[in-house]
Amino acid sequence: MVLDNLGESLRGTLKRIANAKHIDPQLIKEVVREIQRALISADVNVKLVLQLTKSIERRALEEKPPAGMSAREHVVNIVHQELSTILGNDRRIPLKKQVIMLVGLYGNGKTTTAGKLSKYFQKKGLRPALIAGDVHRPAAVDQLRTLAEQTNTPFYGETDNKDTIQIVTRGLEKFKKSADVVIVDTAGRHKLDDDLIQEMRAIFEAVKPDEKFLVIDASVGQQGGPQAKAFNDTVGVTGVIITKLDGTAKGGGALSAVAETQAPVVFIGTGEHIADFEQFDANRFIGRLLGMGDIEGLLEKAQEAAEGQDMEKSARKMMSGKFTLHDMYSQMEMLNKMGPLGKVAQMLPGGMGQKLQGAEMEQSQIKMRRFKVVMDSMTEAEMEAPNLIKSSRQRRIARGAGADVQEVKDLLKYYDMTKRMMKGFGSNRKAQRNLMRQLKFQGGGP
Numbered sequence: 381m382v383l384d385n386l387g388e389s390l391r392g393t394l395k396r397i398a399n400a401k402h403i404d405p406q407l408i409k410e411v412v413r414e415i416q417r418a419l420i421s422a423d424v425n426v427k428l429v430l431q432l433t434k435s436i437e438r439r440a441l442e443e444k445p446p447a448g449m450s451a452r453e454h455v456v457n458i459v460h461q462e463l464s465t466i467l468g469n470d471r472r473i474p475l476k477k478q479v480i481m482l483v484g485l486y487g488n489g490k491t492t493t494a495g496k497l498s499k500y501f502q503k504k505g506l507r508p509a510l511i512a513g514d515v516h517r518p519a520a521v522d523q524l525r526t527l528a529e530q531t532n533t534p535f536y537g538e539t540d541n542k543d544t545i546q547i548v549t550r551g552l553e554k555f556k557k558s559a560d561v562v563i564v565d566t567a568g569r570h571k572l573d574d575d576l577i578q579e580m581r582a583i584f585e586a587v588k589p590d591e592k593f594l595v596i597d598a599s600v601g602q603q604g605g606p607q608a609k610a611f612n613d614t615v616g617v618t619g620v621i622i623t624k625l626d627g628t629a630k631g632g633g634a635l636s637a638v639a640e641t642q643a644p645v646v647f648i649g650t651g652e653h654i655a656d657f658e659q660f661d662a663n664r665f666i667g668r669l670l671g672m673g674d675i676e677g678l679l680e681k682a683q684e685a686a687e688g689q690d691m692e693k694s695a696r697k698m699m700s701g702k703f704t705l706h707d708m709y710s711q712m713e714m715l716n717k718m719g720p721l722g723k724v725a726q727m728l729p730g731g732m733g734q735k736l737q738g739a740e741m742e743q744s745q746i747k748m749r750r751f752k753v754v755m756d757s758m759t760e761a762e763m764e765a766p767n768l769i770k771s772s773r774q775r776r777i778a779r780g781a782g783a784d785v786q787e788v789k790d791l792l793k794y795y796d797m798t799k800r801m802m803k804g805f806g807s808n809r810k811a812q813r814n815l816m817r818q819l820k821f822q823g824g825g826p
């Protein structure tokens with residue numbers, strides 16, 4: 381696996397957390413030190429490592445685990461989140477008709493990557509084609525032709541022509557109809573010099589590629605950062621492909637340094653063979669490093685724990701007939717989260733939602749937002765027992781919310797109506813089940 385050593389030490393560290401009887405400051409300190417060691421030996425920038433581990437330590441000591449999450453899971457989750465911020469910065473390439481150009485320094489893996497990309501798109505059901513735009517070395521055209529044959533990809537190249545733009549233009553014309561994704565390989569240099577910049581710019585202008593991928597060899601380590609930045613600043617890249625992540629201890633350096641430049645990593649190369657190539661998904665990548673089978677599940681759990689449980693609890697409470705302004709408030713938030721009001725309203729009894737349409741719907745959404753502002757200037761006691769709110773309190777609340785008294789009255793009227801409706805709803809089993817199912821589906825509770 382990529383970054384084997386890093387992964388091994390991180391997994392070992394997380395195991396310690398998982399096996400610990402309790403999470404105490406001493407353990408967290410040790411764990412943080414281990415993570416530091418692991419990252420530094422994977423060549424991640426020392427300053428970055430210190431920042432990251434400080435943040436892990438602080439959060440692990442200060443933040444309370446969200447409801448439904450154990451202290452251990454919480455710490456693991458923090459480690460994952462913080463690692464994602466330094467190694468993660470990905471971008472998904474749309475599966476559509478497009479022209480992709482590969483740029484980068486000599487020997488970094490452009491031509492090989494062209495072949496790998498072709499295979500990748502084939503697997504996704506798209507028709508790729510390859511164009512050889514490296515005219516400086518005769519062998520380059522043959523190298524790409526061989527890759528094209530290996531992958532059964534239509535190919536265009538000219539061996540006795542030095543005019544890259546002419547070649548590429550002809551190639552594009554040839555594949556206009558017959559290919560979905562045209563991949564253009566280009567020449568490199570030993571460094572990013574004026575000649576290379578000129579050539580890239582001229583080709584960009586002629587080709588107008590949808591994607592400009594910079595190919596970087598992971599063994600440059602932290603130098604990958606300045607390289608990505610230099611290319612990005614001079615010609616603009618839409619994605620970075622980091623190659624040779626298989627054979628180097630410096631992979632962590634390259635990945636984190638590139639992430640820092642804000643240029644998104646789109647693919648990684650993990651070997652010389654066509655198949656040694658994968659889409660870069662920061663979350664999954666880190667999950668694998670940490671040896672977590674279902675990191676996504678854990679992340680979702682973290683989010684839902686915070687939101688979902690409250691949602692379901694308050695839904696049950698509302699239907700039981702106990703219904704305060706607090707409940708109405710969270711109900712409004714819940715409806716917001718559940719998306720289009722219309723869809724939710726349709727689940728309500730008596731089809732009362734179906735009458736709300738277009739402008740009316742918008743109106744009622746604005747009104748809800750206003751209501752929340754009004755409720756924000758109520759006291760706890762008033763929220764719990766709205767019948768306390770007589771005219772002098774109404775005036776005070778209105779003033780506090782920058783509303784007029786009528787709005788407060790409207791809110792109270794709406795509250796009464798909702799309360800009555802909720803009671804009715806509570807006795808309607810089928811609608812109840814529907815709502816609970818929907819809450820669960822939307823990410824509510826366990």
Ligand SMILES: Nc1nc2c(ncn2[C@@H]2O[C@H](COP(=O)(O)OP(=O)(O)O)[C@@H](O)[C@H]2O)c(=O)[nH]1
Pocket residue numbers: 484485486487488489490491492493568595623624625626627648649650651652656
């Ligand atoms: N181990 C490994 N080797 C790679 C990878 N990608 C490319 N290479 C090798 O790197 C060398 C240079 O690759 P090439 O595609 O010709 O680079 P270009 O000059 O940028 O076109 C070749 O020997 C490739 O086999 C990779 O992901 N892993």
Ligand SMILES: [Mg+2]
Pocket residue numbers: 490491492514520565566
């Ligand atoms: Mg090449």
